[in-house]
Amino acid sequence: MLWTANTIIRKFSSSSAYYQNKLKLALIGQSLFGQEVYTNLRKQGHKVVGVFTVPDKDGKADPLAVVAEKDGTPVFKFPRWRVKGKPIPEVVEAYKAVGAELNVMPFCSQFIPMNVIDFPKHGSIIYHPSILPRHRGASAINWTLIEGDKKAGFSIFWADDGLDTGPILLQQECPVEPNDTVDTLYNRFLFPEGIKAMVEAVQLIADGKAPKIPQSEEGASYEGIQKKSNAKVNMAQPAEVIHNWIRGHDKVPGAWVVIDGKSVLQIHNKENEDASLDLTDDEKEMAEKIRAIWKGILSNVPVIDDTTDFFKSGAASMDVVRLVEEVKQKCGGVQLQNEDVYMATTFQSFIQMFVRRLRGEDQEEELLIDYVTKDVNNMTVKMPHQCFINGNFEDAEDGKTYNTVNPTDGSVICKVSYASVADVDRAVSAAKEAFDNGPWGKMNPRDRGLLLYRLADLMEEHQEELATIETLDSGAVYTLALKTHVGMSIQTFRYFAGWCDKIQGSTIPINQARPNRNLTFTKKEPLGVCAIVIPWNYPLMMLAWKSAACLAAGNTLVLKPAQVTPLTALKFAELTVKAGIPKGVINIVPGSGGLVGQRMSDHPDIRKLGFTGSTPIGKQIMKSLQLMLSLVSVAVVQSVTTYCAFVCTLQGMSSVYFNKGENCIAAGRLFVEESIHDEYIRRVVEEIKKMKIGDPLDRSTDHGPQNHKAHLDKLVEYCELGVKEGATLVYGGRQVDRQGFFMEPTVFTDVEDHMFIAKEESFGPVMVVSKFKDGDVDGVLSRANNTEFGLASGVFTRDINKAMYVSERLEAGTVFVNTYNKTDVAAPFGGFKQSGFGKDLGEEALHEYLRTKAVTVEY
Numbered sequence: 001m002l003w004t005a006n007t008i009i010r011k012f013s014s015s016s017a018y019y020q021n022k023l024k025l026a027l028i029g030q031s032l033f034g035q036e037v038y039t040n041l042r043k044q045g046h047k048v049v050g051v052f053t054v055p056d057k058d059g060k061a062d063p064l065a066v067v068a069e070k071d072g073t074p075v076f077k078f079p080r081w082r083v084k085g086k087p088i089p090e091v092v093e094a095y096k097a098v099g100a101e102l103n104v105m106p107f108c109s110q111f112i113p114m115n116v117i118d119f120p121k122h123g124s125i126i127y128h129p130s131i132l133p134r135h136r137g138a139s140a141i142n143w144t145l146i147e148g149d150k151k152a153g154f155s156i157f158w159a160d161d162g163l164d165t166g167p168i169l170l171q172q173e174c175p176v177e178p179n180d181t182v183d184t185l186y187n188r189f190l191f192p193e194g195i196k197a198m199v200e201a202v203q204l205i206a207d208g209k210a211p212k213i214p215q216s217e218e219g220a221s222y223e224g225i226q227k228k229s230n231a232k233v234n235m236a237q238p239a240e241v242i243h244n245w246i247r248g249h250d251k252v253p254g255a256w257v258v259i260d261g262k263s264v265l266q267i268h269n270k271e272n273e274d275a276s277l278d279l280t281d282d283e284k285e286m287a288e289k290i291r292a293i294w295k296g297i298l299s300n301v302p303v304i305d306d307t308t309d310f311f312k313s314g315a316a317s318m319d320v321v322r323l324v325e326e327v328k329q330k331c332g333g334v335q336l337q338n339e340d341v342y343m344a345t346t347f348q349s350f351i352q353m354f355v356r357r358l359r360g361e362d363q364e365e366e367l368l369i370d371y372v373t374k375d376v377n378n379m380t381v382k383m384p385h386q387c388f389i390n391g392n393f394e395d396a397e398d399g400k401t402y403n404t405v406n407p408t409d410g411s412v413i414c415k416v417s418y419a420s421v422a423d424v425d426r427a428v429s430a431a432k433e434a435f436d437n438g439p440w441g442k443m444n445p446r447d448r449g450l451l452l453y454r455l456a457d458l459m460e461e462h463q464e465e466l467a468t469i470e471t472l473d474s475g476a477v478y479t480l481a482l483k484t485h486v487g488m489s490i491q492t493f494r495y496f497a498g499w500c501d502k503i504q505g506s507t508i509p510i511n512q513a514r515p516n517r518n519l520t521f522t523k524k525e526p527l528g529v530c531a532i533v534i535p536w537n538y539p540l541m542m543l544a545w546k547s548a549a550c551l552a553a554g555n556t557l558v559l560k561p562a563q564v565t566p567l568t569a570l571k572f573a574e575l576t577v578k579a580g581i582p583k584g585v586i587n588i589v590p591g592s593g594g595l596v597g598q599r600m601s602d603h604p605d606i607r608k609l610g611f612t613g614s615t616p617i618g619k620q621i622m623k624s625l626q627l628m629l630s631l632v633s634v635a636v637v638q639s640v641t642t643y644c645a646f647v648c649t650l651q652g653m654s655s656v657y658f659n660k661g662e663n664c665i666a667a668g669r670l671f672v673e674e675s676i677h678d679e680y681i682r683r684v685v686e687e688i689k690k691m692k693i694g695d696p697l698d699r700s701t702d703h704g705p706q707n708h709k710a711h712l713d714k715l716v717e718y719c720e721l722g723v724k725e726g727a728t729l730v731y732g733g734r735q736v737d738r739q740g741f742f743m744e745p746t747v748f749t750d751v752e753d754h755m756f757i758a759k760e761e762s763f764g765p766v767m768v769v770s771k772f773k774d775g776d777v778d779g780v781l782s783r784a785n786n787t788e789f790g791l792a793s794g795v796f797t798r799d800i801n802k803a804m805y806v807s808e809r810l811e812a813g814t815v816f817v818n819t820y821n822k823t824d825v826a827a828p829f830g831g832f833k834q835s836g837f838g839k840d841l842g843e844e845a846l847h848e849y850l851r852t853k854a855v856t857v858e859y
Helices: 030-041 063-071 090-097 141-144 180-204 239-248 283-298 316-332 338-343 345-358 421-436 446-460 463-474 478-497 539-550 567-579 593-602 615-624 644-659 674-688 709-725 777-785 798-809 842-848
Strands: 026-030 047-053 076-077 102-105 122-129 150-158 168-175 256-257 263-269 371-375 378-385 386-389 392-394 402-407 412-415 518-526 528-535 556-560 586-588 606-613 626-628 632-637 666-671 728-731 748-750 767-773 792-796 814-817 850-858
Touching: 030 063, 030 180, 030 345, 030 586, 047 063, 063 076, 063 478, 090 748, 102 180, 122 180, 141 180, 141 239, 150 180, 168 180, 168 539, 180 777, 256 593, 283 316, 283 345, 283 632, 316 338, 338 345, 371 412, 371 463, 378 463, 378 567, 386 421, 386 567, 392 567, 412 539, 412 567, 421 528, 421 556, 421 586, 421 593, 446 463, 446 539, 446 567, 463 478, 463 567, 478 539, 528 593, 539 567, 539 606, 539 842, 556 593, 567 586, 593 606, 644 666, 644 674, 644 767, 666 674, 666 777, 674 728, 674 748, 674 767, 709 728, 709 748, 709 767, 748 777, 767 777, 777 798, 792 798
Parallel strands: 026 047, 026 102, 047 076, 102 122, 528 556, 528 606, 556 586, 606 626, 632 666, 632 792, 666 767, 748 767, 792 814
Antiparallel strands: 122 150, 150 168, 256 263, 371 378, 386 392, 386 586, 402 412, 518 850, 728 748
């Protein structure tokens, strides 16, 4: 239905008449559109008594806030107006205190309470980019094009308690051109004419001439928000329908289609990217200021025209700094970066870039997240639960989900998207596009490091929430989750952020074929798209150990978290967006190893696959893997003085029971010297009895639940087999008699080398102890090394000569002496033999994700 009343559909004068009747206004909203409405209302003599906008993002204020603060107008940046559907009293009171007679809402993404909407004398008016009642909702411009409408337009209406249902004040329409996109329609008509209309609407209200025409429900439509997950092209439709679908999704969220069931093609209108913007009068005025700045720098150029190239005209790097700073000083404080100049070198392209920046069009779309929230641990945790692909959270393509379970009580935390092969293909496609054509691959390494530093800062800012999610999803004791799971993750990203601008090659002297001269040098280059598969024992920390080095080297990645612990990885994905990591650089696909992991190992576009997990699974996919496998670490306890006996006991226990034994370097077997064996076991049992088993969120808890029920059942079976083989069960060996997946800390003695529990690790809180004769160092070394595995080991002794002798001969990637579990982000971590190859952490980890290119030049 189209409103035809002359007072509604009208043409607006661009004159700047100074109206006699004026109002006190509150502007509620954001964006450059809001800024322009604010500026023009003040030009017409209205008084803006308060601006209510969104908080700063990444340290940058919204354009509306920038201009209002510059004018001295009171600016309020409330993160929200309501909590759990109820207005926040102090926010409402702060609003009422400004004394507005009318609320003007040019573009507002927040939910405003009705006691704010109705408070002013004249109520509230809202701008909406469609001819209401058609296309109500947040994606109105998209649906105007998707539906193939011949006319587009906007409405200014009186706010009520419905969704875009209030009475109409005025409307204006325009024809839709065959090749219009969201951007061209907005830039050509909805933006410039909408600003004029908002000013006209306010004046109609001030003059007492504003109509209130009820909306009819005839022809009304409401379409949902368009997201990447529902933007797939149906190729069975007629060509015109497909055309409208694609242009209606350009560039956000971007239509896509699956080709041959594998490759994902993301579609948008390339022509639109290069479309020239029509400038407003104010923007034309700024363009001339910039032309004068260019002329001042390029004094040798007679005339600055659209084709003038900044660098070809003689500008140097210092001129870039001058240009950026002069534009900031003379053009409303618009923030440019040096890289912006290098990317837009002609005057026309620079102006187009500047105007897009001014309008906020170059900003990424706001991330839409369908959170699962829980009030727990004295906070509200917000957990994403969908696949994270190309910078967006979206359902799996086939819509499948699975339950992730809280091991403390066996309850379902939430449903998580169960990624398919097609989802992996889309993720890899996004990562490849980001590496080949996106800003990540072109970025200065130092800038890449700054983004990783920012990511680490955000992780630290959210560390309590991350630790709480980790505890809920994995059963980790909260204090350990906070210190180690999350704390070391933050340290890891900070460490590798510092490496980004220190990746370098070398020069090599080679034989020269005289009289020619030659120079050979090497370059370190990123590999491309990397896949990472991580285990469930340290969900966030394992993500950090592998992905930080991968990203620092300049690669992009597709990561599969363990199926039973996906939630911190998905929360991490949210923080990467806030940190400014470009789309497609990081992709998270939760699901099964047999489906998602196998597709990742088979995918032809993946250049490296990093895996931490069990040896049997590693063997299945090691054709393309960088492996880190965890099996059977050992600790050797030799005679010690009374002084260190207690410390030795605690360290030995830590080597087994740390993180409930779900630790890839846990000492699967302890060798204890005969002379101290019985006393050592007595002390261990004594300390175990002091351990508090219970809720991992309780700060005094020592021992939480095992990660999932299948693992608990496997541990009980492991202990039963140990007893059956003849080992002595000294303590534990059973499930704790309480709700949840709790296993008693367990101690076995009299374990012989041939027994199953001597050869296979439990990956749980099970101490497996064998004796060795006093002084028989070589004998115990032979027994300790008699395994196909060698990730970590330890020796406890006060004899430094024995310590060094043993550490040199233990066949393991890491050896701890009189300590255990003391890893550091700067020290390489990895195993020998079937415990894998490749290193995490330290400089060596960086080289796992780089390739070396040799270049020889004759001169």
